[in-house]
Amino acid sequence: MGKPTGFLEFERALPQKDAVESRKKNYQEFVHSFSEEQLNHQAARCMNCGIPFCHSGCPLGNVIPEFNDAVYDGNWEEAYQILTSTNNFPEFTGRICPAPCESACVLGINKNPVAIEEIEKHIIEIAYKKGYVKPNKSYLKTGKRVAVVGSGPSGLAAAAQLNKAGHDVVVYERDDKIGGLLRYGIPDFKLDKSVIDRRIEIMEQSGVQFRTNAEVGNNVPAAELDQYDAIVLAGGSTIPRNLNIPGRELKGVHYAMEFLKQQNKRVGNSAIEVEEIHAKDKNVLVIGGGDTGSDCVGTSNRHGAKSVLQFELMPTPPTARTEAMPWPSYPMLLKTTSSHEEGCQRHWSISTKEFLGDDEGNLRAALIVDLEWELDPSGRPLSFKEVEGSTREIPCELVTLAMGFLHPQQEGLLSQLGIRTTDRGNVDASETEYKTNVDKVFVAGDMRRGQSLVVWAISEGRECARKVDEFLMGTSVLESKEAIYTSAAV
Numbered sequence: 317m318g319k320p321t322g323f324l325e326f327e328r329a330l331p332q333k334d335a336v337e338s339r340k341k342n343y344q345e346f347v348h349s350f351s352e353e354q355l356n357h358q359a360a361r362c363m364n365c366g367i368p369f370c371h372s373g374c375p376l377g378n379v380i381p382e383f384n385d386a387v388y389d390g391n392w393e394e395a396y397q398i399l400t401s402t403n404n405f406p407e408f409t410g411r412i413c414p415a416p417c418e419s420a421c422v423l424g425i426n427k428n429p430v431a432i433e434e435i436e437k438h439i440i441e442i443a444y445k446k447g448y449v450k451p452n453k454s455y456l457k458t459g460k461r462v463a464v465v466g467s468g469p470s471g472l473a474a475a476a477q478l479n480k481a482g483h484d485v486v487v488y489e490r491d492d493k494i495g496g497l498l499r500y501g502i503p504d505f506k507l508d509k510s511v512i513d514r515r516i517e518i519m520e521q522s523g524v525q526f527r528t529n530a531e532v533g534n535n536v537p538a539a540e541l542d543q544y545d546a547i548v549l550a551g552g553s554t555i556p557r558n559l560n561i562p563g564r565e566l567k568g569v570h571y572a573m574e575f576l577k578q579q580n581k582r583v584g585n586s587a588i589e590v591e592e593i594h595a596k597d598k599n600v601l602v603i604g605g606g607d608t609g610s611d612c613v614g615t616s617n618r619h620g621a622k623s624v625l626q627f628e629l630m631p632t633p634p635t636a637r638t639e640a641m642p643w644p645s646y647p648m649l650l651k652t653t654s655s656h657e658e659g660c661q662r663h664w665s666i667s668t669k670e671f672l673g674d675d676e677g678n679l680r681a682a683l684i685v686d687l688e689w690e691l692d693p694s695g696r697p698l699s700f701k702e703v704e705g706s707t708r709e710i711p712c713e714l715v716t717l718a719m720g721f722l723h724p725q726q727e728g729l730l731s732q733l734g735i736r737t738t739d740r741g742n743v744d745a746s747e748t749e750y751k752t753n754v755d756k757v758f759v760a761g762d763m764r765r766g767q768s769l770v771v772w773a774i775s776e777g778r779e780c781a782r783k784v785d786e787f788l789m790g791t792s793v794l795e796s797k798e799a800i801y802t803s804a805a806v
Contacts, residue, residue: 318388322360328428343504359387373420377797396443410437420644451521463544468496470761471550473777490531500577533728553721553762563671568679572718595619604718614655632664640694750780
């Protein structure tokens with residue numbers, strides 16, 4: 317370990333952020349970097365535990381104590397090699413991951429956990445500056461060709477790993493630019509798109525081919541994929557959960573991704589071919605209390621909204637672990653994001669009953685009611701009832717529905733290939749094999765497991781790539797995350 321007494325000497329700290337009023341004026345990232353001394357102190361807090369639960373808390377199985385030790389010693393190339401042995405894109409996860417590894421940090425039992433996510437982000441940014449991030453050109457080509465459908469984090473991870481194994485990889489993306497959810501779902505102030513472009517350039521130099529404006533099952537026939545030796549479906553969970561109440565058809569009620577995607581297109585100078593959605597001078601209501609809802613809050617404030625409300629159906633989360641959230645599980649706690657800091661009123665236990673419009677079909681208000689939840693002894697919600705006399709109208713001219721996603725798009729690609737789906741509408745494939753009911757077709761990410769985290773998507777893409785490599789070659793040169801960790805620990 318870097319410093320045996322580090323966790324006693326130093327407190328958890330995070331980098332400074334730009335002032336609220338300053339950052340609301342643009343769509344740039346606003347989190348600063350640690351100084352060299354600050355980064356050293358944060359890495360020194362890692363205790364190199366006998367059983368590092370942070371490793372199992374991370375879906376990727378990142379070898380965290382080892383890269384913390386390398387950071388403490390200033391061995392940046394070693395830190396980079398350790399980090400990227402399990403994570404293809406730490407520049408993404410270092411910015412937008414909710415850090416389940418930190419929830420599992422042993423230090424977090426009675427103190428604030430190690431700032432693992434920030435350390436990860438600093439490792440990769442320093443690696444780029446020092447020239448350690450280079451194209452991975454395999455000179456041992458297998459002669460096998462693989463198509464990856466979808467260029468989100470899962471598809472990109474699968475493509476990177478399959479290219480590393482020596483296969484020729486072509487990635488199909490239906491949008492005009494590569495990145496999927498990373499490109500058009502996450503605001504630039506959280507993930508600047510130059511970060512994606514930088515990585516895509518490395519992948520292109522490594523030999524991965526990208527085709528944009530290519531929606532397989534629509535303007536690209538699914539039959540075109542027959543030419544490949546294997547196919548990876550990584551299209552994500554793209555069908556949003558709707559709120560089917562009276563007034564849903566009013567002008568001003570939109571899915572969150574419609575709103576967020578438009579803004580990312582504006583920042584990226586891409587054409588917006590539908591009616592524009594903008595929050596300027598409007599009372600905005602965000603329905604849904606997760607990260608997507610938070611992104612709508614931050615974007616609305618940058619538009620210059622008159623007011624921003626965020627409603628959540630569920631009761632207010634606790635501020636500390638409960639009996640139902642024991643360490644080292646990931647706790648569902650009250651989370652205040654940087655977007656909330658910028659201005660937002662949040663309310664829990666609220667149900668929206670109807671959207672109300674004017675004579676021209678424009679949204680003018682929402683009819684809401686308070687809920688009273690019945691909780692079990694551990695605090696988990698069981699059922700609710702409406703609070704009598706609490707029904708009321710609130711003014712709003714823009715509503716964004718940020719209530720999650722149901723399943724992947726069924727028509728087009730999946731139906732044309734004859735892919736079997738589960739009762740929930742996800743592609744039917746096991747976590748151990750990632751293989752669908754159709755020969756040589758595999759699946760990874762949200763399309764298989766349902767809506768989840770970017771870090772899970774990367775993990776799925778990596779593990780799926782290993783199974784594809786085994787399918788093509790009989791055995792795989794790609795190590796599992798368990799094998800990587802065992803090797804590092806030894």
